[in-house]
Amino acid sequence: MPSASPTVLGALDPTSDRAVFRQIADQLREAIDKGRFKEGDKLPSEAELVEHYGVSRMTVRNSLSVLQGEGLVVSEHGKGVFVRPRPPVRRLASDRFARRHRQQGKSAFTVEAEAAGSRPEVDSLEVKEERPTQEISTRLGGPRRVLARRRRYLLDGRPVEFAVSYLPLDLASETPIAEPNPGPGGIYARLEENGHRLDHFDEEVCARMPSPQEAKTLRLAAGVPVIHLIRTAYDTEGRAVEVCDTVMAADAYVLAYQLPAT
Amino acid sequence: MPSASPTVLGALDPTSDRAVFRQIADQLREAIDKGRFKEGDKLPSEAELVEHYGVSRMTVRNSLSVLQGEGLVVSEHGKGVFVRPRPPVRRLASDRFARRHRQQGKSAFTVEAEAAGSRPEVDSLEVKEERPTQEISTRLGGPRRVLARRRRYLLDGRPVEFAVSYLPLDLASETPIAEPNPGPGGIYARLEENGHRLDHFDEEVCARMPSPQEAKTLRLAAGVPVIHLIRTAYDTEGRAVEVCDTVMAADAYVLAYQLPAT
DNA sequence: CACGGAAACTCGTATAGACGAGTAGCCCTC
DNA sequence: GAGGGCTACTCGTCTATACGAGTTTCCGTG
Known part of the structure; x- marks a missing residue:
């Protein structure tokens, strides 16, 4: 038997100038915000909403697509529409590249994830020489060719981050840096x-919606932005020795920084 | 006479299992990416796309809503659908709170915006005592009441940021901090x-889609996320003296930070 | 020439219907 | 009891139509 009539939902106001699909979206959003539908809960099916509100199915779908765009719900073909589960967030601390954190065998990502009780993976590892984009080249001081190290990070099977490191060839060629596992x-x-003793890192952070390619690589639900982070590493002589271009699932990260007051 | 047939667009592949509306979205996206439609350009109207592809209007609208969700286009009622203009980006440097940057009369926002050739405004200024949320209270060390300073920032008439500063009452009451203009x-x-000599600031950065309220306040187009930044200011005794909760239009900002390598 | 208004064009909202495809549960068969 | 298949339910895609509302253009009137 299908679930009972969605009693948590109210009625439409026909005198309002607010579009019907917006009123329906408002009611569903409020029900989610107030916890009447919790994370992972199934919303009433489209057919039930059609029945409850007495509108056409396209109107109901329009309402649901509004909520999808806001990142509140995800729909699963054949199953239903669900309140989007909020995954555990990975917090990146401002001292995460401090020397003392460099681990003896495992990568920082692996160690940190295991400490947090998650199962870390790295895949799509690819190391090769290539011609850098104008922007990468400029940041690195103008080399015409660079070593690019690409990899994808996953937590508990979920992709959370895709990163590419670019290094000048004279620093990387014929060293373990050019190997898949640099040690x-x-x-x-x-x-x-x-x-090349490291002095500091510059990071630039922006946020935007993913390209279709990025959404696929990170298996992003609709309504989930990405954080685009570009980090440049400088040695004590002021030379840029690495640029790391990272695209992260925004719902999986909080970035923490410390700023001087001086 | 309506504009000519959109020759920059190709034909559909009826043998593909990719949905028709996705194929149309793909072609429009490619045309935008390759610069055949530039920023601010008007896309072919829905009627023209219906004509060109020989599909129903709802299918065309579905394609366009995909591109809206990606933040690539904005539609304007009665005018058309346009490639979303990328506004000038405001770059927040990691030393932006250094003492030497404190200005003599104008706010940092105003000075910086004018230097960049923009017209800055601050509105919706509101200063009042209130009971903090659990989270704000915790960050400030547990006060039961705080002073809240709310304001919205605009550049060239466009809202870009909404911020609320919270301060413990014992630091703020009966000082210029409790005035709309603190001097x-x-x-x-x-x-x-x-x-209360300032020692450092902690910032936490995350990105997400805006709530409808935030989208309205910042006049955000569909497909534009927000950057949510929470900054805590500490004095030299280690006390948290201010928490600033900021929501920024993600397409208007790049945040820059410097990290130590030690 | 200036102004007003109609017409044409734009996207927004909503209906009704059809078929496809993924999922889950039930029941019947072996 | 195990397996397979049917069925009901879910969302996905697409068509055709209608009317509303905001914008632009242009033309005719004064």
Whole structure:
């Protein structure tokens, strides 16, 4: 038997100039906000909403697409429409690249994820020489070719981040940096071993909606933006030694920074 | 006479299993990406696309709503659908709260905007005592009442940011901080004058889609996320003296930070 | 020439119907 | 009891139509 009439929902106001599909979206949104539908709960089916409000199915679908665009719900073909579960958030601390955090065998991502009780994975690892975009080249001081290290990070099977590191060839070629696994401490440890002591990192953060390609790679639900982070690493001589271009599922991250007051 | 047939667009592949509305969205997206439609350009009207592809209007609208959700286009009632103009971006530097940047009369926002050739405004200014949310209270060390300073920032008439500062009453009451205009250098200058020398700021950054209220306040187009930034200011004794909760139009900002390598 | 208004064009909202495809549960068969 | 298939339910895609409302254009009137 189908579930009972959605009693948590009210009636439409025919005198309002607010469009019917917006009124329906408002009521569903309010019910979600007030916890009458909780994370992962199934919303009334389209057919039930059609019945309850006495409107056509396209109107109901329009309402639901509003909520999808807001990132409140996700729909699953053949199953229903569900309140979007909020995954555990990964917090990136401002000291995450401090030397003391460089691990002996595992990557920082792996260690941190396991400490948080998640199952970390890295896939799509690809290391190759290529011609950089104008922007990457400029940030690195103008090289015409660079080493690019691409990889995707997953937590508990869910992709959360896709990153590409670019390094000048003279720092990376014929070193472990050009290998898929650069060894303990990662590429920053290798750079320092080779005489490029790191001084600081610049990060630029912006947020936007994903391209279809990014949405696919990160398996993003509708209404989930990405955080685009571009980090440049500088050595003590002021040379840019690495640029890392990262696209993160925005619902999986909080970035933390510390700013000086001086 | 209506504009000519949209020759920049191709034909549908009836053998593809990709939905028709996705194929149309793909072609429009590609045309935009390749610059055949530039920022602010008007796309072919729905009627023209119906004509060109030989599909129903709802299918065309479905395609356009995909592109809206990606933030690529905006539609204007009675005018058409346009490639979304990318506004000038405001870059927030990591030293933006350094003492040397505190201005003598105007606010940091005003000075910086004028330097960039924009016309800055601040409105919706509201200062009042209130009971903080659990989260704000915790960050401030547990006060039961706080002073809240709300304001909205605009550049060239466009709202870009809405911010609320919360301060413990014992630091703010009966000082210029409780006035709409706290005077030169802003509330940080006043706090330091009153013996609370600032030591550092913690910032937490996340991104998400706006609530309908936020979309309205910031006049956000569909497909534009917000950056949610929570900053806590600490004095040299380690006390949290202010929490600033800021929601920014993501397409108007790039945040820049500097991280130590040590 | 200036103004007003009609016409044509734009997107917004809503209806009714049809078929397809993914999922889950039930029942019947073996 | 296990397996397979049917059925009911879910959302996905698409058509055709109608009217409303905001914008632009242009023309005719004064």
